[in-house]
Amino acid sequence: MRKVIVTTAGRPDEESFQLAKQISEELHVRYVPRKKRSVAKIGNLYQANVIVAGKNRFEYYAKGSSTPFFFHPDTAAFRLKRLERGETEPFIESCGLQPGDSFLDCTLGIGSDSIIASFTVGESGKVVGVEVDPIISFLVRRGLKEYKTADPVLKQAMERIQVIHAEAVEFLKKQPDSSFDVVYLDPMFEETIEESNNFESLREVGSHHPLTEEWVKEAYRVAKKRVVLKAHFRSTHFEDLGFERKVRLTSKFHYGVLEKN
Known part of the structure; x- marks a missing residue:
C-alpha cells in the first residue's frame, strides 16, 4: 500500500485532534501534527498521501494534488x-x-x-x-x-x-x-x-x-x-x-x- 499519513485541519479543534488520532489507530497510519503547514508541504515532506481530519469530514489528498477525495453522495x-x-x-x-x-x-x-x-x-x-x-x-x-x-x-x-x-x-x-x-x-x-x-x-x-x-x-x-x-x-x-x-x-x-x- 502507498504511504499514507494523517493530520488535522489547518485550525484544529479538539474534535479534529480526536478524529485524527482515531483514524491513525484504526488504519495504522502515522499521525503528523499540522503546525500550520499546507497539505502539499506535508505530503512532499513525508512523501505520502495525506488524510486531513476536519470537523465535518475527512479529506484524502494524493501526494502533490490540491484536489481531495472526500465522501458525498455525488450524483x-x-x-x-x-x-x-x-x-x-x-x-x-x-x-x-x-x-x-x-x-x-x-x-x-x-x-x-x-x-x-x-x-x-x-x-x-x-x-x-x-x-x-x-x-x-x-x-x-x-x-x-x-x-x-x-x-x-x-x-x-x-x-x-x-x-x-x-x-x-x-x-x-x-x-x-x-x-x-x-x-x-x-x-x-x-x-x-x-x-x-x-x-x-x-x-x-x-x-x-x-x-x-x-x-x-x-x-x-x-x-x-x-x-x-x-x-x-x-x-x-x-x-x-x-x-x-x-x-x-x-x-x-x-x-x-x-x-x-
Whole structure:
C-alpha cells in the first residue's frame, strides 16, 4: 500500500485532534501534527498521501494534488429524486433490480451506484460494496453512515449499504454460487471523463485493478440473474468478455449485461 499519513485541519479543534488520532489507530497510519503547514508541504515532506481530519469530514489528498477525495453522495442525490418522480434510470434498467434483490458492487468507489441500488431494492433487499483500497473503504463506510442530509430517503439508502474492504476476485471466490441476484463491475475507466471532477480525485488516490477474464468468470458464478459492467464507450471489454452492450448515444459510458442462462 502507498504511504499514507494523517493530520488535522489547518485550525484544529479538539474534535479534529480526536478524529485524527482515531483514524491513525484504526488504519495504522502515522499521525503528523499540522503546525500550520499546507497539505502539499506535508505530503512532499513525508512523501505520502495525506488524510486531513476536519470537523465535518475527512479529506484524502494524493501526494502533490490540491484536489481531495472526500465522501458525498455525488450524483446519487439527484438520480434518486428522479426515481422518486417515476423517471427511468439507465443503471437500474441495465441491472434489472427489483425490491428485495441482493446486489454486489465489486468496485464500490464513492458508492453512488450502490446508493441507487439500495434505494431500489429497499429494506427487504441487500447491497454489499467491496472496495480494495483500505483508505477509500474506511472513508466511504464512515461517510455512508455519518453524512448529514435532510433527505430521509437518501439517508436510509446510504445506511443500508454494507462496505467490505477486500480485493474483488478474492472476495468473489469465497461466495457461494448464485448468492447475489446482480453482480456489478465498474473498474476505473481506461480514459478520463473530463467533466467528472469527483471521479478524478478518486482516480488519484484509489487503486487501479484491470478487469480480467477470471474476475468476470467469478462474477458470473456468483450472480443469480446477471452481471453488469459499466465502462467507457470506447472500451473493448464489452465485446472481449461477452457482454451485451447497452449503447447510450449521449453518454461517455455504456453498460454491458451478461445474463445467466
